[in-house]
Amino acid sequence: MYIMKIFVGNVPFDCTSEEFINCFKHIQGFKNAELVLKDNKETKGFGFVMFDSEKNIEQLAKSEINVRGRILRFSKYNEIGKKGKSNYIHIFGLTDDITREDIYESLKNVNIGKYFIETDRNTGESKCTAIVEIKDKNVLSKILESKTIEIKDKKFQCDMYKRQVNKTSYDTSTSLDIYKMFTNQ
Secondary structure, three states: OOOEEEEEEOOOOOOOHHHHHHOOOOOOOEEEEEEEEOOOOOEEEEEEEEEOOHHHHHHHHHOOOEEOOEEOEEEEOOOOOOOOOOOEEEEOOOOOOOOHHHHHHHHOOOOEEEEEEEEOOOOOOEEEEEEEEEOOHHHHHHHHHHOEEEEOOEEEEEEEOOOOOOOOOOOOOOHHHHHHHHHOO
């Protein structure tokens, strides 16, 4: 039997391995879950979940799992480092009343993939920005051309999402290097 793996991000730093596994063990096709930990046993904020089929992974990716006030984010295991132009938009200046559901409702007629509101990793508070995957390249082009998107009858600025990699002066590793190290790629 072939096992499929999915990347899970936005995991609270104080989440335990048992708590992480409990988030998924009730889902059809679940095989295993691994939470990536630092030396001090605190989570690095991500992990991996294994399922028996692509269908079950796709079902999980559409779900919303809340752990200690944080919505987990799911990405296909092989997506990080994939070459090609981004199909994500970055929405700026969101007001506090905008939720993930509002984003979905505003874009449900567009073929969207992953979408989330960015939060501060320490406080969990909204950064008033969102990242949305637009699967239809024509729609993506129109949105980027207008540089605005309407959510709850309000217009917000948006632009192509550009992944940022933060480096410290003593660490030359990128997040892709770290990801490859943990995935044996």
